[in-house]
Amino acid sequence: MQLKLPDHSGLCASLCRASTLSVKKFLPLGIATAVAGAIIGINAFNQPDVEASKIATRELTEAYEKLVLCQLKNRSLKQTASSFF
Numbered sequence: 001m002q003l004k005l006p007d008h009s010g011l012c013a014s015l016c017r018a019s020t021l022s023v024k025k026f027l028p029l030g031i032a033t034a035v036a037g038a039i040i041g042i043n044a045f046n047q048p049d050v051e052a053s054k055i056a057t058r059e060l061t062e063a064y065e066k067l068v069l070c071q072l073k074n075r076s077l078k079q080t081a082s083s084f085f
Helices: 009-040 047-084
Strands: none
Touching: none
16 A cells, blocks of 8 residues: 655555554454354354344343333332331
8 A cells, every 4th residue: 555645755654554564463353253153153244143133132131121120110019018017
């Protein structure tokens, strides 16, 4: 990658080194992600799988919140009933 900037040749050299460094660091992470996904049988880069996971997580969270809310209401009712007797 070569940038032509007047009087900023040092900036061009810095950007070229940063670009090379980024590829050296992030390419192995991408490969590791792909390999790990293949081992467990998923496509780690497939957005529909991510969206399906978000939907399932949202449903589980809502069910948990309803359960906790129900338990708190029951506890509150028991405490109120026991205070009358």
